[in-house]
Amino acid sequence: MIRDVDLNLAESLFGELDHATRRGRGIVRDTYGPGEQAAHDIIRAAAGRIGLEVTVDAIGNLTATLPGRDRRAPRIIIGSHLDSVPQGGNFDGAAGVVAGLCALAALRQGGVIPDCDIGVMAIRAEESSWFDVSYLGSGGALGLLDPDCLSVRRSDNGRTLEETLLERGFDPGPIRQRRKLIQPEQVRAYLELHIEQGPRLVAEGLPAAVVTGIRGCKRFRNARCVGEYGHSGALPRMLRHDAVAATVAFLHHMEEVWLRAEGQGADLLLTTGELFTDAAAHAPSKVAGETRFVLDLRSLSDQVMESIASEARHAAERIGTKYRVAFDLGPATDSPPAMMDARLRGCLMGLLEQPLEMPSGAGHDAAVFAKVGIPSAMIFVRNDHGSHNPDEAMALEDFGVGSRALIGLLQRFPL
Amino acid sequence: MIRDVDLNLAESLFGELDHATRRGRGIVRDTYGPGEQAAHDIIRAAAGRIGLEVTVDAIGNLTATLPGRDRRAPRIIIGSHLDSVPQGGNFDGAAGVVAGLCALAALRQGGVIPDCDIGVMAIRAEESSWFDVSYLGSGGALGLLDPDCLSVRRSDNGRTLEETLLERGFDPGPIRQRRKLIQPEQVRAYLELHIEQGPRLVAEGLPAAVVTGIRGCKRFRNARCVGEYGHSGALPRMLRHDAVAATVAFLHHMEEVWLRAEGQGADLLLTTGELFTDAAAHAPSKVAGETRFVLDLRSLSDQVMESIASEARHAAERIGTKYRVAFDLGPATDSPPAMMDARLRGCLMGLLEQPLEMPSGAGHDAAVFAKVGIPSAMIFVRNDHGSHNPDEAMALEDFGVGSRALIGLLQRFPL
Numbered sequence: 001m002i003r004d005v006d007l008n009l010a011e012s013l014f015g016e017l018d019h020a021t022r023r024g025r026g027i028v029r030d031t032y033g034p035g036e037q038a039a040h041d042i043i044r045a046a047a048g049r050i051g052l053e054v055t056v057d058a059i060g061n062l063t064a065t066l067p068g069r070d071r072r073a074p075r076i077i078i079g080s081h082l083d084s085v086p087q088g089g090n091f092d093g094a095a096g097v098v099a100g101l102c103a104l105a106a107l108r109q110g111g112v113i114p115d116c117d118i119g120v121m122a123i124r125a126e127e128s129s130w131f132d133v134s135y136l137g138s139g140g141a142l143g144l145l146d147p148d149c150l151s152v153r154r155s156d157n158g159r160t161l162e163e164t165l166l167e168r169g170f171d172p173g174p175i176r177q178r179r180k181l182i183q184p185e186q187v188r189a190y191l192e193l194h195i196e197q198g199p200r201l202v203a204e205g206l207p208a209a210v211v212t213g214i215r216g217c218k219r220f221r222n223a224r225c226v227g228e229y230g231h232s233g234a235l236p237r238m239l240r241h242d243a244v245a246a247t248v249a250f251l252h253h254m255e256e257v258w259l260r261a262e263g264q265g266a267d268l269l270l271t272t273g274e275l276f277t278d279a280a281a282h283a284p285s286k287v288a289g290e291t292r293f294v295l296d297l298r299s300l301s302d303q304v305m306e307s308i309a310s311e312a313r314h315a316a317e318r319i320g321t322k323y324r325v326a327f328d329l330g331p332a333t334d335s336p337p338a339m340m341d342a343r344l345r346g347c348l349m350g351l352l353e354q355p356l357e358m359p360s361g362a363g364h365d366a367a368v369f370a371k372v373g374i375p376s377a378m379i380f381v382r383n384d385h386g387s388h389n390p391d392e393a394m395a396l397e398d399f400g401v402g403s404r405a406l407i408g409l410l411q412r413f414p415l
Numbered sequence: 416m417i418r419d420v421d422l423n424l425a426e427s428l429f430g431e432l433d434h435a436t437r438r439g440r441g442i443v444r445d446t447y448g449p450g451e452q453a454a455h456d457i458i459r460a461a462a463g464r465i466g467l468e469v470t471v472d473a474i475g476n477l478t479a480t481l482p483g484r485d486r487r488a489p490r491i492i493i494g495s496h497l498d499s500v501p502q503g504g505n506f507d508g509a510a511g512v513v514a515g516l517c518a519l520a521a522l523r524q525g526g527v528i529p530d531c532d533i534g535v536m537a538i539r540a541e542e543s544s545w546f547d548v549s550y551l552g553s554g555g556a557l558g559l560l561d562p563d564c565l566s567v568r569r570s571d572n573g574r575t576l577e578e579t580l581l582e583r584g585f586d587p588g589p590i591r592q593r594r595k596l597i598q599p600e601q602v603r604a605y606l607e608l609h610i611e612q613g614p615r616l617v618a619e620g621l622p623a624a625v626v627t628g629i630r631g632c633k634r635f636r637n638a639r640c641v642g643e644y645g646h647s648g649a650l651p652r653m654l655r656h657d658a659v660a661a662t663v664a665f666l667h668h669m670e671e672v673w674l675r676a677e678g679q680g681a682d683l684l685l686t687t688g689e690l691f692t693d694a695a696a697h698a699p700s701k702v703a704g705e706t707r708f709v710l711d712l713r714s715l716s717d718q719v720m721e722s723i724a725s726e727a728r729h730a731a732e733r734i735g736t737k738y739r740v741a742f743d744l745g746p747a748t749d750s751p752p753a754m755m756d757a758r759l760r761g762c763l764m765g766l767l768e769q770p771l772e773m774p775s776g777a778g779h780d781a782a783v784f785a786k787v788g789i790p791s792a793m794i795f796v797r798n799d800h801g802s803h804n805p806d807e808a809m810a811l812e813d814f815g816v817g818s819r820a821l822i823g824l825l826q827r828f829p830l
Contacts, residue, residue: 198649215648221699231801232686233630233713233776234613237677244687245670252667255660262652271647272659273701276691284636284709286688294699298648361648386646 002110026087026390031130068116075117081126089392143180190369195383207398211378216337227325229289246323338367344377417525441502441805446545454497483531490532496541504807553780558595605784610798622813626793631752642740644704661738753782759792766823
């Protein structure tokens with residue numbers, strides 16, 4: 001008989017993590033630094049108390065395993081990261097590791113011996129704040145990293161990733177050789193619980209949701225509109241080359257494109273988070289000769305992003321001509337969407353009292369596991385005030401709802 | 416018999432001015448500095464050669480007078496300024512003074528003795544680049560300046576206007592006492608020839624035009640839109656407080672308002688020359704929480720500007736609500752339009768072979784004279800590449816067309 005998730009265990013682990021890594025108002029679990037290591041030490045000790053087997057791979061990912069009946073059978077990984085952004089919150093990343101430990105503690109205390117090994121993987125280095133590369137831990141374990149990343153320097157102390165790994169007693173070799181530390185065919189499923197980073201569950205009044213997939217991103221990072229500066233009082237409209245007017249017309253059109261796509265049921269977010277005239281040349285009495293802006297597209301569908309990007313290029317051409325300016329959207333960076341496994345999603349939906357599915361806008365290690373073909377699933381837990389800030393607010397009861405779904409899913413295997 | 420305008424005289428004066436005040440690529444006739452003084456010295460010498468009476472008022476405005484039959488009758492002033500912006504062109508300002516001298520030279524050589532005195536006024540300090548106050552020379556002569564302007568400091572050397580006047584041998588007293596150096600009722604008309612600062616005459620293929628009036632300006636200098644920052648991948652459209660999306664919607668609406676006003680024949684220009692998200696807080700992956708922008712309205716009609724400003728305030732309210740953000744347009748600065756005298760305009764139109772009337776977007780000393788009720792008129796001369804830059808390009812033949820209209824107008828007095 002499996003016991004309910006032990007919220008006292010969860011509360012005490014969150015308390016330990018908070019105590020060990022709070023610096024001023026926020027949490028600092030610096031990637032491959034003392035903050036992340038302190039969190040790993042806490043998780044390792046807790047895993048020992050629960051009676052799990054603990055291993056650490058060459059690049060520092062820690063796995064606490066509940067042995068299964070067939071130890072050679074493909075295993076289940078419950079994963080999440082333990083690092084944080086500078087001055088982050090206590091839950092982004094850590095909640096998934098704590099949920100994994102609580103789940104294995106519940107199975108163990110219930111005397112369950114699963115078919116296969118179930119490991120809780122405390123993943124290193126998911127955040128890109130310290131080293132400007134995301135998913136170093138999961139990407140490194142799956143042999144996906146470009147070895148050049150070893151020379152990326154930590155933003156605060158300037159040490160390369162290679163130097164940092166060596167200082168911590170880890171081995172850059174597998175990254176240099178693109179060697180897999182995890183064989184994808186040896187993983188039956190990857191499961192991750194994470195706080196929601198957007199406000200939707202708060203708005204919907206629900207404690208948890210199932211993630212449909214992790215949105216991809218196509219981003220025009222360096223879009224520009226070039227017109228001509230002129231006197232705002234002397235230049236008639238028809239003789240203007242007004243970069244602001246043209247950019248406004250372009251962005252307004254793109255909002256209409258978004259609304260139309262939404263109306264057709266497409267998953268799409270469209271954001272211009274940076275937009276500016278040139279502070280060295282603009283003036284209140286001048287028609288603007290230049291703007292720079294970002295156009296950020298997010299979707300679960302590559303095809304949707306491709307079609308919106310193509311519409312953006314056409315609109316830029318057309319509106320540029322109309323306003324006598326030249327748009328240059330520049331190159332688009334691409335990060336593909338990662339769909340979560342349909343069977344796992346369906347199973348999780350059946351386990352929630354008030355089932356809701358939603359996409360994840362932010363990236364997660366689950367996207368890396370899904371990318372190599374491992375069936376992956378994610379559970380979002382309601383969280384107020386967004387993430388990556390000291391005000392992350394996840395209620396323990398909501399964490400309980402998500403963790404119960406995770407335990408329920410583990411019991412359904414083999415699906 | 417009056418001779419044609421002496422373009423050799425004009426050419427040699429423009430050459431002298433250029434030679435004396437070109438610094439590198441551009442012209443530097445610094446307000447109340449050696450550059451402006453050098454131009455005054457050239458004009459004074461030329462006036463002497465033509466046989467005009469030269470006087471200089473307490474604040475340095477120079478007047479070269481062709482005496483009239485009745486020396487006590489209200490006189491005609493042909494005015495323009497001799498200072499330039501830093502690295503300006505050779506014609507902005509100076510063309511009007513040279514035109515005045517050429518006109519009086521033509522009358523004198525033709526043996527004309529006018530009814531009243533006609534003075535060419537080389538006005539000081541029209542530009543606000545050196546002291547951050549416009550129209551110091553004309554405003555000071557007409558007793559309109561706020562005495563506080565005496566403590567405004569020159570942008571390059573930090574000396575106050577008062578110190579600068581005293582160093583040059585002038586007297587700040589009249590400004591301090593708001594004392595008029597010119598009695599408006601003693602001026603029959605103020606006439607000014609100036610290069611066009613916009614591109615319209617070039618576009619129309621015409622050498623000169625008559626100015627209908629000088630546009631006023633109502634400017635929201637510090638408009639803001641405040642929303643909330645959020646994750647561009649995680650925040651659904653309906654939960655966003657997107658300051659960029661709202662600002663785009665607002666500015667797009669204002670462009671529609673402009674087009675509608677234009678369609679109804681209103682004189683209106685609407686410009687957002689500055690627009691920016693906060694560089695300290697924005698990011699490609701963040702919904703923007705704030706924008707700042709300028710909304711600059713120009714029109715010959717106070718009523719048009721008032722009604723557009725009122726529409727802007729309503730739209731900001733309505734669109735702010737729709738996008739869940741707060742617009743704050745802030746206070747509007749006001750500079751009223753100045754209409755040119757209808758009789759003088761009509762007369763000038765009759766003197767142009769290809770008559771065209773157009774508003775002036777930029778400010779001119781003529782606006783100051785019109786403000787105190789002196790019938791004023793302006794002639795624009797075609798000029799390529801705009802003004803306030805070293806590339807000002809006025810053809811001597813076009814200058815001739817404008818100057819001939821000026822001479823023609825002088826012969827029509829009394830109207």
